[in-house]
Amino acid sequence: MKHEIPAAAAWSAPVRAGRTITLTALADNANASTLIIGADRLDRLNIPDTLKSQMSARIRAGMVLMSDRGLALATVVASGSDWHDCLIGAPPDRLLQLELAKHGFGAADLHGSVNFFSKVRVTDDARASLTFDPDHARTGDSVTLRAEQDLLVFVSTAAHPLSTTEPAPIAVHIETSVQTEPAEPGGPELRAEAVRALELTRELIA
Amino acid sequence: MSLDTVVEPGDGALLTVPANGRLRIVDLHGNQAVDTLFYDSHDIDNRYSAFDTIRAQRAVYLTTGSRLLSTSGDELAVITDDTCGRHDTVGGACSQESNVIRYGVHTRHQHACRQTFLTYGARAGIGQRQLTHNVNFFMNVPVTSVGDLRFDDGLSAPGRYVELTASRDLLVLISNCPQVNNPCNGWNPTPVQLLGWW
């Protein structure tokens, strides 16, 4: 399935376990604010659990996106960038809320998001001050996630909340994947915590 | 004074704090994480949003002056006094399931903050869907310029406190963290004191 999400729009679709979803920036300064809800429609992407179990303040290749209840939702199997923002949240976006509403979700389901293609720099000062990096996303950048269980994926192409530039379109490509190993040969190394989440997910529901 | 109570580690509280009420959390023995969620008491879907709060202040750590915002962008409370100096809101709350991922299956039946949240939240209709990313008062989670994050020894000390002023009528859901697998409680969870004036 291929689809182009226009700038400043929202989109959602089911992504079955084992398939990959690739997002590609179709212009500089693209941003794809992404929410993920798991197979049982209650277990959501949990950014704090994802970060603390992998000792990271950003999303990059080789990380597993984890749910509220300790399962793997998706693995970042490839990424042109080593930094996708996940500390700022999705932009306040009526269209994204409408996509949630289509699937029966509401305000209670607005959880932390990954803002793919966007980088917010952290300063090593007393408050860990944040500044948006305006030169991060480039036309053609892409990121690929492998669904580790049946997912609902929500994407907003609104501009990053700290960006001052125009929003950009994003291409989505969902493919059947035959990849089942947690780590691809030569690919990014998964931490033990990520492997544990993948193993548990495969034993239980995938 | 409207409130003066001690919460043991592994226990919690659900408080109703009216607009302009002041709530003080005292770290009686030092280095004790107090996992806390805030809800508009008239609409629990209008709840604390860690990432909207971070975005608005353009900084990760919370301290005096931090405005705690809701998913609708409303100001729920402001940190008006802080003798610790720094609090976390990206580390989330411990759960039995995340303990398994981080520390192994032997931790599956250790009590965790999200059990406490569900226990105390139930009578206000706060269930799993209503649990979101919380504040961890007194917890030290350094986030660095190279994009790393870790749980570190605390910056707090016995008697240090944080005080919040409610910007509207609030429900405040508290779990005094029982975690023993990382340094967030100094490897030794201890009681905290809640003081309220309204």
Ligand SMILES: [Zn+2]
């Ligand atoms: Zn805890």
